[in-house]
Amino acid sequence: xxxxxxxxxxxxxxxxxxxxxxxxxxxxxxxxxxxxxxxxxxxxxxxxxxxxxxxxxxxxxxxxxxxxxxxxxxxxxxxxxxxxxxxxxxxxxxxxxxxxxxxxxxxxxxxxxxxxxxxxxxxxxxxxxxxxxxxxxxxxxxxxxxxxxxxxxxxxxxxxxxxxxxxxxxxxxxxxxx
Amino acid sequence: xxxxxxxxxxxxxxxxxxxxxxxxxxxxxxxxxxxxxxxxxxxxxxxxxxxxxxxxxxxxxxxxxxxxxxxxxxxxxxxxxxxxxxxxxxxxxxxxxxxxxxxxxxxxxxxxxxxxxxxxxxxxxxxxxxxxxxxxxxxxxxxxxxxxxxxxxxxxxxxxxxxxxxxxxxxxxxxxxxxxxxxxxxxxxxxxxxxxxxxxxxxxxxxxxxxxxxxxxxxxxxxxxxxxxxxxxxxxxxxxxxxxxxxxxxxxxxxxxxxxxxxxxxxxxxxxxxxxxxxxxxxxxxxxxxxxxxxxxxxxxxxxxxxxxxxxxxxxxxxxxxx
Amino acid sequence: xxxxxxxxxxxxxxxxxxxxxxxxxxxxxxxxxxxxxxxxxxxxxxxxxxxxxxxxxxxxxxxxxxxxxxxxxxxxxxxxxxxxxxxxxxxxxxxxxxxxxxxxxxxxxxxxxxxxxxxxxxxxxxxxxxxxxxxxxxxxxxxxxxxxxxxxxxxxxxxxxxxxxxxxxxxxxxxxxxxxxxxxxxxxxxxxxxxxxxxxxxxxxxxxxxxxxxxxxxxxxxxxxxxxxxxxxxxxxxxxxxxxxxxxxxxxxxxxxxxxxxxxxxxxxxxxxxxxxxxxxxxxxxxxxxxxxxxxxxxxxxxxxxxxxxxxxxxxxxxxxxxxxxxxxxxxxxxxxxxxxxxxxxxxxxxxxxxxxxxxxxxxxxxxxxxxxxxxxxxxxxxxxxxxxxxxxxxxxxxxxxxxxxxxxxxxxxxxxxxxxxxxxxxxxxxxxxxxxxxxxxxx
Numbered sequence: 001x002x003x004x005x006x007x008x009x010x011x012x013x014x015x016x017x018x019x020x021x022x023x024x025x026x027x028x029x030x031x032x033x034x035x036x037x038x039x040x041x042x043x044x045x046x047x048x049x050x051x052x053x054x055x056x057x058x059x060x061x062x063x064x065x066x067x068x069x070x071x072x073x074x075x076x077x078x079x080x081x082x083x084x085x086x087x088x089x090x091x092x093x094x095x096x097x098x099x100x101x102x103x104x105x106x107x108x109x110x111x112x113x114x115x116x117x118x119x120x121x122x123x124x125x126x127x128x129x130x131x132x133x134x135x136x137x138x139x140x141x142x143x144x145x146x147x148x149x150x151x152x153x154x155x156x157x158x159x160x161x162x163x164x165x166x167x168x169x170x171x172x173x174x175x176x177x178x
Numbered sequence: 179x180x181x182x183x184x185x186x187x188x189x190x191x192x193x194x195x196x197x198x199x200x201x202x203x204x205x206x207x208x209x210x211x212x213x214x215x216x217x218x219x220x221x222x223x224x225x226x227x228x229x230x231x232x233x234x235x236x237x238x239x240x241x242x243x244x245x246x247x248x249x250x251x252x253x254x255x256x257x258x259x260x261x262x263x264x265x266x267x268x269x270x271x272x273x274x275x276x277x278x279x280x281x282x283x284x285x286x287x288x289x290x291x292x293x294x295x296x297x298x299x300x301x302x303x304x305x306x307x308x309x310x311x312x313x314x315x316x317x318x319x320x321x322x323x324x325x326x327x328x329x330x331x332x333x334x335x336x337x338x339x340x341x342x343x344x345x346x347x348x349x350x351x352x353x354x355x356x357x358x359x360x361x362x363x364x365x366x367x368x369x370x371x372x373x374x375x376x377x378x379x380x381x382x383x384x385x386x387x388x389x390x391x392x393x394x395x396x397x398x399x400x401x402x403x404x405x406x407x408x409x410x411x412x413x414x415x416x417x418x419x420x421x422x423x424x425x426x427x428x429x430x431x432x433x434x435x436x437x438x439x440x441x442x443x444x445x446x447x448x449x450x451x452x453x454x455x456x457x458x459x460x461x462x463x464x465x466x467x468x469x470x471x472x473x474x475x476x477x478x479x480x481x482x483x484x485x486x487x488x489x490x491x492x493x494x495x496x497x498x499x500x501x
Numbered sequence: 502x503x504x505x506x507x508x509x510x511x512x513x514x515x516x517x518x519x520x521x522x523x524x525x526x527x528x529x530x531x532x533x534x535x536x537x538x539x540x541x542x543x544x545x546x547x548x549x550x551x552x553x554x555x556x557x558x559x560x561x562x563x564x565x566x567x568x569x570x571x572x573x574x575x576x577x578x579x580x581x582x583x584x585x586x587x588x589x590x591x592x593x594x595x596x597x598x599x600x601x602x603x604x605x606x607x608x609x610x611x612x613x614x615x616x617x618x619x620x621x622x623x624x625x626x627x628x629x630x631x632x633x634x635x636x637x638x639x640x641x642x643x644x645x646x647x648x649x650x651x652x653x654x655x656x657x658x659x660x661x662x663x664x665x666x667x668x669x670x671x672x673x674x675x676x677x678x679x680x681x682x683x684x685x686x687x688x689x690x691x692x693x694x695x696x697x698x699x700x701x702x703x704x705x706x707x708x709x710x711x712x713x714x715x716x717x718x719x720x721x722x723x724x725x726x727x728x729x730x731x732x733x734x735x736x737x738x739x740x741x742x743x744x745x746x747x748x749x750x751x752x753x754x755x756x757x758x759x760x761x762x763x764x765x766x767x768x769x770x771x772x773x774x775x776x777x778x779x780x781x782x783x784x785x786x787x788x789x790x791x792x793x794x795x796x797x798x799x800x801x802x803x804x805x806x807x808x809x810x811x812x813x814x815x816x817x818x819x820x821x822x823x824x825x826x827x828x829x830x831x832x833x834x835x836x837x838x839x840x841x842x843x844x845x846x847x848x849x850x851x852x853x854x855x856x857x858x859x860x861x862x863x864x865x866x867x868x869x870x871x872x873x874x875x876x877x878x879x880x881x882x883x884x885x886x887x888x889x890x891x892x893x894x895x896x897x898x899x900x901x902x903x904x905x906x907x908x909x910x911x912x913x914x915x916x917x918x919x920x921x922x923x924x925x926x927x928x929x930x931x932x933x934x935x936x937x938x939x940x941x942x943x944x945x
Contacts, residue, residue: 069202072216072244072484082179082489084195085202088332122211183775186698264825285825286689286700290769294777295823308827310700345653352700379703383694 009175015150019132020052022148027099030057034095036068038104040085043067044167046103063091073115098124105163107133110144135174137161181302182292184311185360193363196481197321198333204477217246219485220277224474227283233305237280240479249325268297276300278487284346286310301486309350312344315447316356316477322467325404326443338365343395345371346406346427346455349378353447358386371395375417396437404445405456425454432459443467510544513855522885525927530881536632544889549924551863552584552886554875557811568907575614577905579930581836582888582921585616585875591652597622597633599641606643611652613943614930618872620644623664626877629652631632646871649676651730656682665725674726677716684708691764691788704788706734713737717751718746718880728869729753730815733787735797742806752869753805755798757835757842762911764789781822781829782911803852812839816907819916834910837903841917893919906934
């Protein structure tokens with residue numbers, strides 16, 4: 001098994017900075033913005049994006065980041081060992097009428113995002129929902145597309161994409177294992 | 179976790195995992211939309227060989243909040259001398275396509291027999307078996323204690339050092355047994371208080387302090403006092419002379435309640451007999467968790483159903499990366 | 502009838518000899534006997550034991566034919582090396598009249614595998630209120646000498662006294678099922694820490710010991726013979742030891758399962774907690790006890806405080822065992838496994854030699870039950886009642902080794918020593934380890 005690093009720390013930071021600008025541009029300023037990270041690494045990425053956004057747009061509300069656990073909405077619970085749900089937390093202002101940006105590390109089959117859209121539906125009614133991912137590796141099984149992508153990484157299904165972040169893994173890189 | 183048959187079988191990690199998932203379930207129950215799609219397409223059978231409206235509706239609410247289809251099967255007649263055998267009932271449920279069976283049975287061990295029989299391939303949850311165990315009751319009791327003691331910071335915590343006094347019919351109580359094992363696993367200290375006739379003769383082998391005198395136990399300022407229900411038929415079997423004497427010696431009267439520290443919790447698994455084992459003053463006080471226990475029961479049972487009915491590998495507590 | 506020459510068998514004293522069997526009798530015993538006209542059985546390495554005698558067998562017929570019949574129970578007995586069994590009285594109808602005991606005896610003779618000696622009930626219908634027709638049974642063709650309400654305790658002290666006195670008049674023995682009924686209401690397993698944990702109502706040792714204590718004093722008072730069925734606790738051993746020291750005419754039996762198995766089996770436990778727990782194959786009355794009791798019972802059997810091993814062979818249908826513990830029937834089949842279990846628990850441990858095994862499984866039970874024509878040593882001129890046993894064999898015990906109708910054995914899946922190769926009840930009933938077909942055995 002060999003691993004090949006495709007993004008290093010500087011690449012990841014550049015990608016997130018670019019995504020932050022794209023989010024602001026599409027959200028026309030960001031006053032109604034809510035970033036919902038999908039645990040575990042999606043939450044870390046959402047926090048980082050929020051920090052970058054505040055640097056660009058100091059008037060951004062303080063409480064824009066939440067965590068959205070999708071375990072209870074998955075369609076593959078019977079096919080994997082039992083998953084332990086993670087806490088869900090929503091900014092106090094809620095998501096009704098807001099611009100919600102879902103944040104995840106890797107976009108693959110699209111099933112996680114499908115589950116996330118269902119979970120959002122039970123929590124409120126956003127004005128619009130967007131999707132930001134660090135890596136899009138293709139192989140979609142549902143008609144889902146990311147609005148903001150850090151890096152498109154065409155891969156084989158036999159390969160494994162590892163995203164490691166300082167906060168969760170102590171190192172920072174994206175690698176492909178084959 | 180494929181089956182939940184007892185708390186004795188739970189490790190500390192497994193127990194805390196159930197309580198933590200129950201916290202997540204409890205959170206979802208504060209939302210406007212309480213229903214989750216998690217068990218959509220799955221069928222849960224409530225197989226009750228003993229009447230218990232409270233426990234059944236709690237499990238029914240839990241299963242429905244997780245979008246499972248619920249079949250209530252009130253099996254009459256507990257003795258084998260009449261009616262259908264457990265084996266035939268189980269095979270019938272298998273033919274119907276049950277994915278999970280919540281079983282209450284007057285015979286100790288019936289859920290374990292069902293789980294190990296091969297008659298049905300379904301997750302089995304023990305909802306009370308004879309005088310053996312009632313694991314979800316103990317889990318909801320522990321959940322309630324943890325929430326009262328640690329509040330929003332409950333996740334991941336145990337009950338280390340919490341001193342719990344359990345009073346009443348220990349020998350016939352599945353709630354007492356399940357609480358004993360779970361509380362010990364979570365680091366709490368358990369004291370049983372009862373007349374010697376209502377304690378197992380070999381109670382010395384259990385990891386609990388045993389007292390006959392309730393006032394002595396209360397004088398040690400416990401963190402939690404749990405009162406158990408006294409069944410009136412015990413009196414006719416010479417376990418104690420009459421309700422008046424029982425109440426005087428082992429009831430949580432207003433006077434006894436007043437001696438407790440203000441922080442002590444008063445618990446009861448219900449249904450309670452006011453005036454016999456517990457006074458109105460104690461049952462209705464802010465220290466009483468009796469209604470919280472009922473609400474928490476739904477969240478705990480959602481967690482147990484979720485953990486026993488999802489996952490492809492039996493009893494696999496590990497987590498894998500979500501690709 | 503064909504003659505059989507058993508070549509070079511080892512006798513219980515360790516000596517080796519050939520046995521020539523003809524017309525139901527061991528006609529010659531010695532070295533180098535002529536095989537002329539005889540079928541030869543090579544018994545090199547095999548032990549020749551006197552035919553085993555079981556004082557406590559449930560054959561279930563009449564009334565319980567779904568679990569066992571006199572024929573199938575006799576076959577199980579022969580497979581286990583037995584040549585005589587005493588059939589307990591708790592059939593339906595109860596064996597409390599001359600008619601029922603004569604019927605059971607006749608069925609036994611018809612089957613032909615073993616001598617079937619009916620046990621008569623002490624009380625009418627086993628109800629513990631009124632004496633059964635003890636005299637009629639004793640003087641019937643079945644000549645009943647053992648009386649027991651087994652399954653029920655003769656708990657009323659006055660009835661017990663009268664029964665002991667009355668049976669004395671017929672040289673009979675009263676085999677008591679010692680269980681105080683009030684102390685064991687709803688009892689499910691041995692009372693102790695494990696019963697408390699499993700939530701099963703306890704069967705306390707004192708419920709057995711208090712009845713034995715009362716009954717040895719009654720036996721002493723009226724000068725009658727008392728036999729204690731399936732003694733199961735260390736405390737009971739102490740009571741019987743005390744009674745024997747006083748010269749009271751008491752004898753006692755222990756079952757093979759109480760010599761080997763403990764209550765811990767009920768908790769299951771491997772590989773995960775509660776796996777295999779509450780398996781009703783381990784439900785029996787009196788219940789499996791603690792390790793300390795098992796060791797005390799073995800020591801008592803070795804020192805003679807306990808006189809005999811009796812199987813309490815109790816067949817039950819699959820339905821009666823495949824259910825929740827409280828609903829399951831009490832009892833285990835045990836005829837086929839009795840000798841291997843005694844071998845493992847008493848011989849392999851050095852507590853008994855093979856002569857001792859012959860005593861506790863043949864001569865002593867025959868003497869206590871007055872079973873004529875059984876229990877004698879293998880000798881020239883004596884009836885051919887013996888079994889050939891391979892003590893070097895060891896096998897995983899499975900349902901294929903069970904010759905009766907029911908499979909409620911606690912030993913399934915266990916490795917047990919020894920193997921019964923042949924049994925002779927006048928003529929062979931088992932050869933090459935297989936029970937012979939009924940038409941080859943029947944014919945009395």
